[in-house]
């Protein structure tokens with residue numbers, strides 16, 4: 001378990017997402033009505049970057065084949081995605097965004 005500062009909460013408006021590059025893989029950070037959430041940025045269907053897709057509410061749509069995931073749980077919500085994406089705890093500390101990322 002290791003908490004990593006990845007930005008400031010003012011960096012992302014509600015409805016926006018962005019890629020966070022880590023050494024081993026890329027993560028995606030989302031700001032939705034319920035707060036900030038983080039997942040792997042790699043679609044489990046064919047390794048597409050999810051942060052290049054679209055975010056509607058709590059659901060990110062993959063730009064390659066249109067599969068979808070709930071960013072709060074990582075669970076797939078639309079075919080062809082059937083394998084969940086990894087999720088990571090997010091905390092806001094004095095306006096800074098921290099992700100608990102285990103490499």
Ligand code: FES
Pocket residue numbers: 043044045046047048062063064065066067068080081
């Ligand atoms: S690569 Fe994401 S749905 Fe196919």
